[in-house]
Amino acid sequence: MPSRRGASPVAEPLRIVAIGGGTGLSTLLHGLKHYMHCGPDQTENRYDIDITAVVTVTDDGGSSGRLRRDFDVLPPGDIRNCLVAMSEDEALLGRLFQYRFSGGKGLKGHTLGNLFLTALTHLTGDFANAVQHASDVLATCGRIYPSTRTNVSLEATLADGTKVDGETRISKSRERIKRVRLKPAVCKPLPETLRAIAEADLITLGPGSLFTSVIPNLLVRGMADAIQDSPAIKAYFVNLMWQPGETIQFCASDHVRAIYEHAGKKVIDVAIINTKKIPAPLKRKYAAQQAMPVENDTGRLAAMGVKVVARELAAEGEKVRHNPEKLAETAVHLAGEGRRKRLRAKRK
Numbered sequence: 040m041p042s043r044r045g046a047s048p049v050a051e052p053l054r055i056v057a058i059g060g061g062t063g064l065s066t067l068l069h070g071l072k073h074y075m076h077c078g079p080d081q082t083e084n085r086y087d088i089d090i091t092a093v094v095t096v097t098d099d100g101g102s103s104g105r106l107r108r109d110f111d112v113l114p115p116g117d118i119r120n121c122l123v124a125m126s127e128d129e130a131l132l133g134r135l136f137q138y139r140f141s142g143g144k145g146l147k148g149h150t151l152g153n154l155f156l157t158a159l160t161h162l163t164g165d166f167a168n169a170v171q172h173a174s175d176v177l178a179t180c181g182r183i184y185p186s187t188r189t190n191v192s193l194e195a196t197l198a199d200g201t202k203v204d205g206e207t208r209i210s211k212s213r214e215r216i217k218r219v220r221l222k223p224a225v226c227k228p229l230p231e232t233l234r235a236i237a238e239a240d241l242i243t244l245g246p247g248s249l250f251t252s253v254i255p256n257l258l259v260r261g262m263a264d265a266i267q268d269s270p271a272i273k274a275y276f277v278n279l280m281w282q283p284g285e286t287i288q289f290c291a292s293d294h295v296r297a298i299y300e301h302a303g304k305k306v307i308d309v310a311i312i313n314t315k316k317i318p319a320p321l322k323r324k325y326a327a328q329q330a331m332p333v334e335n336d337t338g339r340l341a342a343m344g345v346k347v348v349a350r351e352l353a354a355e356g357e358k359v360r361h362n363p364e365k366l367a368e369t370a371v372h373l374a375g376e377g378r379r380k381r382l383r384a385k386r387k
Contacts, residue, residue, distance in 0.1 A: 052089035053374040056232075056239040056271070058186075058256050060095035063247030063361065065120040067276070068092055068181075070367030072125055075180045088371065090181030091235040092121050093228075095255045097193040097221070100207035102139075102149045106157050113166040113185055117252075119152035122170070126177035136177065167229060182231070186256045189226035193255055195219045206251050212284045219250050219301070221258045228259050236262075239271035240377035243370055244307070246276040246361050249294055250285050254301045263302035270384060272377040274309040276366065279317070279352070279359050283329045292339035310340050311369055315351035317359055325359060332359075348373070 057067055068090065075088050096113045098104065103114035123133040136152030152173075159169035170183055195203045197214040209216070236242060245253050257263045266273060275298065277291045286294065291312055299305055312335045317325075325331065337347045350369050354362035 052087040053241070053371065053378055054089045054091075054235070054239045054271075055370060055374050056091045056093060056235050056242045057370075058093040058243065058253070059245050059247040060098075060117045060252035060255070061247040062120065063245055063252065063276070063278075064092065064094065064117070065124040066361050066363045067243065067246070067366045067370065068121055069124040070363030070365070071370060072180050073364065074367060074371055088374070090125070091232070091239075092125070092181060092183045093186055093232050093235075093256060094118050094121055094183060095252055096185045096187060097191060097206045097251065097255045099192060099205045100210075102153045104207065105149070106153055107190070110157050110161070111190065112157050112160045113188075113190060115153045115156035116150075118170055118183060118185065119150065119156060121183050122152065122173055122177050122179055125174075125179040125181055125183065127180065128178065132177050182235070184229050184232045184235075186232070186262070187226040187228055187259045189223065191221045191223065191226050191255075193219055193251065194222050195250065210248070210251055210284060214284070215287065216250050216285055219254060219258070221255060224258075224260075226259055228262050228265070233261065233265050236265045236269050236271070239269055240381060241370060241374035242266055242269060242271045242273045244273070244275045244298065246278055246366070248282055248285060249278065249289070249297060254298060257298065257302045257306070263304055263306055266302075266306045267304050270377075270381050272309060272373050272380065273307050274311055274348075274370070274373050275307045276311045276352075276361070277313070277335075278333055279313050279361065280325060280332055281330045286333075287329060290334040290336040290339070292336050292343060294333070295340065295343060295345060305344070307345055309346045309348055309373065311348045311350060311352070312337070313352040313361075314349045315353040317353060321357075321359060 094117050098114035103116035123136050126133050138151045140146040140149050159172050160166045163169050193206045195209040195216050196218045198217050203209050247253050281287050317332050340347050352361050352365045354360045
């Protein structure tokens with residue numbers, strides 16, 4: 040069971056808005072579920088936590104990309120992973136949603152969850168509604184919203200001036216990314232997302248691919264303004280490793296600076312960094328793929344006005360990944376700080 044250090048039960052639920060995409064966001068959500076009444080650890084020490092996940096919708100590869108092209112729907116893959124991470128029964132329904140067909144004409148490579156969300160979108164006429172119905176089926180512990188209802192794609196401008204269309208091609212590029220933008224540029228967040236951000240005690244960004252999972256959410260019109268205006272603590276989970284083609288040689292402050300440049304404003308109060316050493320054999324394995332641990336340049340972060348929270352966040356294993364329980368423990372602690380901050384502001 041996760042540690043409860045730094046957290047305490049409160050009369051109203053601690054409200055956390057988790058923004059991102061890819062496996063990083065679902066890892067955080069999986070950890071947070073263990074703090075909730077619907078989580079697998081049914082004890083008297085549950086914490087009343089309200090979670091809203093906001094998920095990027097620019098994926099154009101694999102099963103999601105095929106479904107986008109064939110059925111004109113938003114990409115379901117990242118949403119599906121979040122649904123499973125927050126589902127009450129990961130053992131059966133979660134495995135069913137993640138089942139990937141290994142054969143069959145037209146089916147090979149698709150997951151059942153992706154097909155389910157696509158079918159629901161056509162039945163309900165709206166992807167966001169389909170996600171809510173899927174949440175009911177899986178009995179998820181919180182709410183999940185796409186960052187926008189608009190069918191957007193991602194375009195990157197590289198350091199040499201070349202423009203690259205599509206998240207998949209951007210991720211495969213080996214040239215440093217200068218800037219990304221959404222096409223079409225005019226797209227709006229869901230009203231429910233804006234309400235959740237305004238009422239949050241903590242807003243998290245990441246972990247996840249900086250330019251393809253985190254920043255695209257901030258490019259949705261009104262999202263960065265809403266985050267800046269919220270009284271919540273805004274925290275960024277810094278990635279553990281460089282990502283080839285996206286963040287080679289990026290220090291922690293480079294991640295924050297890129298977020299600021301794209302958001303057009305300062306939307307981070309806290310940068311959460313990993314202090315657990317990556318085992319040497321694992322570092323050599325990743326170095327062969329041009330990936331090294333992200334340098335924690337805490338001095339530069341402090342000079343940017345960003346508070347640094349240092350934790351041992353790396354999980355044990357054959358791949359460098361975040362530990363979901365450690366992520367969640369840190370988030371809950373910060374949400375408690377955010378609640379106290381809100382209460383102090385009300386008393387003034």
